[in-house]
Amino acid sequence: AQSVTQLGSHVSVSEGALVLLRCNYSSSVPPYLFWYVQYPNQGLQLLLKYTSAATLVKGINGFEAEFKKSETSFHLTKPSAHMSDAAEYFCAVTPTGTASKLTFGTGTRLQVTL
Amino acid sequence: EAGVVQSPRYKIIEKKQPVAFWCNPISGHNTLYWYRQNLGQGPELLIRYENEEAVDDSQLPKDRFSAERLKGVDSTLKIQPAELGDSAVYLCASSPLAGVPNEQFFGPGTRLTVL
Numbered sequence: 001a002q003s004v005t006q007l008g009s010h011v012s013v014s015e016g017a018l019v020l021l022r023c024n025y026s027s028s029v030p031p032y033l034f035w036y037v038q039y040p041n042q043g044l045q046l047l048l049k050y051t052s053a054a055t056l057v058k059g060i061n062g063f064e065a066e067f068k069k070s071e072t073s074f075h076l077t078k079p080s081a082h083m084s085d086a087a088e089y090f091c092a093v094t095p096t097g098t099a100s101k102l103t104f105g106t107g108t109r110l111q112v113t114l
Numbered sequence: 115e116a117g118v119v120q121s122p123r124y125k126i127i128e129k130k131q132p133v134a135f136w137c138n139p140i141s142g143h144n145t146l147y148w149y150r151q152n153l154g155q156g157p158e159l160l161i162r163y164e165n166e167e168a169v170d171d172s173q174l175p176k177d178r179f180s181a182e183r184l185k186g187v188d189s190t191l192k193i194q195p196a197e198l199g200d201s202a203v204y205l206c207a208s209s210p211l212a213g214v215p216n217e218q219f220f221g222p223g224t225r226l227t228v229l
Contacts, residue, residue: 009154036220043118043205043220044157090156101170102218104156 002027002093006105014113019078021108023091033074034092035065086112118221120206126227132194135224139208146183148191149205157205201228
């Protein structure tokens with residue numbers, strides 16, 4: 001069975017500071033990994049996905065994530081936070097070969113302060 | 115391109131009452147998903163359709179939940195009777211092709227409050 005663990009339910013950064021949201025996965029087979037963002041009262045939007053190609057994945061809005069098999073991690077980063085980045089972020093995993101059954105983490109709420 | 119449409123956006127009912135949620139996926143998307151998102155949690159899959167066939171409903175509480183996808187387009191999720199624990203956001207998503215690592219497109223959700 002696949003699962004993801006997001007460390008830190010709340011993360012607060014200053015505007016302009018580095019954003020680091022942590023995600024560790026557990027999978028018996030090579031996984032596909034995703035990061036989604038959810039703004040208040042909205043659905044989830046895909047930020048980026050890892051599908052066994054390049055281990056460093058670039059997404060929208062300046063976000064990127066690196067797949068590290070040795071650490072079973074897929075942490076999300078952004079060099080400089082913007083106020084508009086404040087949202088809930090979800091890491092998700094699915095077995096290789098299909099994106100049909102996503103298993104989501106519990107989410108990390110990002111707060112950006114002035 | 116229009117996104118996934120869900121209605122209603124909010125619903126407040128008393129326990130034991132029935133409730134229904136409607137979803138219109140993105141045109142041409144043959145895979146449709148219903149998720150439930152409890153407060154402070156990630157979404158959990160309830161049911162997945164490939165066209166009009168429910169191919170994964172293992173997490174759907176079948177004693178009170180039902181779903182249908184007529185003609186492989188719109189879908190309705192029903193709860194009858196609702197319980198207090200059903201309060202959550204119900205999300206619908208669609209994707210154009212199963213079996214590949216494609217993106218799932220989510221609607222805004224229906225926030226259900228059961229009193």
